[in-house]
Amino acid sequence: MTRFKVLLATLSLSVLAACASPQGSAPTLRGAVDPDFPYADTRSTYGQFLAGQAALRSGRTRDAAGFFESARVLGGDKAELAVRERAFTAVLLAGDVEAASRMAPRDAEANEAVRRLGALTRVVDLMADGKGGEARQIIKAETIGFPHRQATALLEPWIAAQVGDVAGAIAQPSLQGDRLVQYFGQLGRARLLERAGRFEEAETDYKLLTGVSAARGLFTLDYGEFLERRRRSAEAVALYDTALVQSPGDTALIRARARASVRRSPPPVVTLRQGAAQVLVATAASFMNERQSQFGLAYLRLALRLDPKRDDAWLLVGDVLAQGGDVEAAREAYGKLPPSSPRYVAAQGKLAWSLQTEGDKAAAVALAQRIAAAAPGDRDAQLTYADLLRADERWTESAAVLDPLIAAAAAAGNPDWRLLYMRGVALERAGRWPEAERDLKTALIASPDEPELLNYLGYSWVDRGENLAEALQMVQRAVAARPDSGAMLDSLGWAHYRLGDYKAALENLEKAVELEPGDPDVNDHLGDVFWRLGRKDEARFQWTRVLSLEPTATQKVLVETKLKTGLGPAGPAVATTVATIP
Template sequence: MTRIQVLLACVSVSALAACSTAPSQITMRGPVNASSAMFDTRTSYGQFLAGQAALRDGKSKEAAGYFGTAAVLGDDPGLIQERSFTALLLAGEISRAAAAAPTDPDATEAVKRLGVLTRVVESIAIGKGKDAQALLKAEPPGFPHQQAAALLAPWAAAAAGDREGAIVQPTLRNDKLVQFFGQQGQARLFERAKRYDEAETDYKALTASAATASIFTLDYGGFLERRKRHADAVALYDTALRAAPADQGLLKARARAAAKGAPPPLPTVRQGAAEGLVACAATFAGERQTQFALAYLRLALRLDPARDEAWVLVGDLLNQNQDPQGAIEAYAHVAPGSPHYASAQSKTAWAWNDIGDKAKALEVARATAIAVPNDRDAAVALADLLRAGGQWNESVAVLDPIIARESASPDWRLLYLRAVALEQAKRWPEAERDLQAALKINPDEPELLNFLGYSWIDRNEHLADAMGMVQKAVAARPQSGAMLDSLGWAYYRLGDYKTAVEKLEAAVEMEPGDPDVNGHLGDAYWKVGRATEARFQWQRVLSLEPDDKQKAEAEAKLKDGLGVMGAATKSTVAHN
């Protein structure tokens, strides 16, 4: 497990400063649309609007260009400078962002605080540690940057040549992140000062707790290897591998230590400072504060441009912001041989799939599975892409050997994935077997309960058991429209059409774009005599990009109804 995965569950923080109101002398003449030329880009404010739209769409580089032009044309230099700074920071143009960081007393306080942090990082990056240390002391950035400021302070001191200041462990009241990563930084700085006993005391404390061992084992192991204590390092890695036997980073480290290979170098001052920023970025990402997370990752990469886990998380955030091309560019920074390579390439494949280039997605996924044949995640990603592309039997074939290898300790998730592909491949008995096996491992998992329960309901089998299963699933996830649809369909199959309508109406509210849910509600309406509304729902199915089966069923129902009440009268509502 990577540090990023461990840290993705943290406290709530504020978002970046909201966009300021447009200057009062500007008259808006319609909605701003990033995809159309709705603004006169010959004017400063036209450039500003274009920059705002690009920034909202996650196109930070384009935004920075618009804001730069707006600043030259200049009608409101303060506001434009703030937006330009934000765009440059999010685009990774840290040197330019530091130069553009607002310092005017009238500037937005939140932007000024982030500007101070950016200037501190840039000072460390260009070797001006004394400037960084002085800035942190003179203008300590406040909320929500206290964690970053605390973690950066020792590294700024180290960059400034302040040996005593460098080994002071940072603290922040009731803040575990600062406690743990501050102690990690102290351990490294003790090691830099050749105070090895004190460094080892910190490393041991970080790996002694189950809560932090998975995060800091590689750090302590690297220290042991640098001290030529290879047997101790192997023992440490073996202990960690018992909890995470497939962890590629641990496996690689163990093999290196066992062979007494060259140890990982002690991180530089810049790399150590970057680590704390990545930890803070993961905190923001865990609370979906994507702009702060991306800003911190860009700052970290200014200090340590080869930090692979940061590039992976940048790609993840860009993907979440509907920028798959930017995500692909970020993932491409992770080189073969990195523990993060397989993950980055698998995510690259999914990004190509999101763009719509399914052939390229499969090409990347297949190449990754070949390049790292023992990487479980790469194989699973290939299987999932094959399933998503309708190549169900091929997906099953990729999963079969993985599940067979892990038969002594099966993973319910892999059984579930294979069951989905088997069901789509019309191999129901095998799918049913996998689902039942998965439920033995994890009997309360809502996804399993819903899938098997719904499948039985749809096949008109084991209805009483299926009803109990979907009821349990809905109780666990009451906001899931898909699971509520299963429950409604169960009532339909049992002939309780009134209750079916009630449940399916609620399901459609949660999943208005799902063809199956809309079709089920139409069927239930028909059964209770609401033919006009039934036809409306079936017509809606045709507007929701149904597959061939869904389309054929909806068209047949629109023509003949369900055949129980006879042909329904034609409804004009259904065709509006």
């Protein structure tokens, strides 16, 4: 059974509309202007609109933006308002902010939400062109209300700075009870004070941010870079060292510390456009955390209009597009990150996983291997390589990649249960059980209440008929922590089966099948329980179902044998030896 799974967010059709081409590639009008396109005979406004809807449903989101724009153009001044609104939204989400700004609906009868987003789009586009005065006029003349109050409040100081209003620039924005505006407003104020040469006041704000436990990790780099610019490198190194205790694998912190320790030139203070872009990225992340991915993507596109080289924005754009199924556009977004970026390894890792998901396992592993070889000291690069080797069932190679990472953690006196767990799984699958058991036990010492560990080691013992009494206790603890986990309920049911308690086994395995109906192991186990309870027709039904669920070759042979001969007599319940975790 798969003991750990990646849960991918499933996006709605409205979010699929958000998955379009990256910033800078304007959607091409299709159908009305391209005679070779399959929908070329669809010349009416309504036909183009329907074609756009069809493109969305089939995942061709870049074409969808083109269809909606084509519908708008064909309709001219008489185009239905709904068509114009959809065209604006599609083009914005496709990444052409300049075109979207021109198309933004201003009609009084327009949908209020679309009109507000249109006003924000015009504001950002004007800021990108250095026209802060005109952007300010829009904010004063139009109410850009919910859900854009955060963005408007955070952008206003940067607009004020653009028009030379010093007092407006250093006035900290606020929304009652809104921590995002509080923290990023204070960061903006610190940066604008620094730009104005008011360094003591700027440092006060930077210090306040790094003194708040909830925000400290977000703003350590900002304060450290300020200290470096003030030629206080030793203080910057000390700040980075403190942060690295909590986040030892943070690539950006590691790079910043290395730079400060040899007094290389720090990043310059952000430009007005870069500062404004950051608050939009922060707001986008907030939307995405609330599963408002369409708004998140729109804000990321706006941020990239202000700062086309913003790496974190490209990475997030790629994630939204990949989750929506627009793999090609997601790869384009990940490919925007240069090798010099601290996030380059993460982006390349996502590219590799997209290849794996598409079935090109060889290319995925080859890319991960190149990344790992190019960055031997990068933990994330090595983990990605190990993960992809494991996904390709190259268990021994995966364990070997993890060896130096585990040794380094042990040498530092900080064993990482996750690494030990990963290697334990790889070793177990490679048939090296004594080594795997050692890793899993050591991991459990480091994290004794971790459900994944309790479940994996407990299930492994159950499946091998070893230490059943303790294994039962372990999987019971795992299920108590995660009662909705089909995998863990299966482990508990299988433990009861091994102990001969078929009634308890049935109760748990039926729940497990409800939660994991497509798992061949869970269905196989339920079939075995049915057989022991004398319900042989139901047992055969479950075993037959296993064959339709892509079982492994070994599973297939075992199930086919059971369908022919059933199960032999049940042996005595095993379970007296209790293992001791050293």
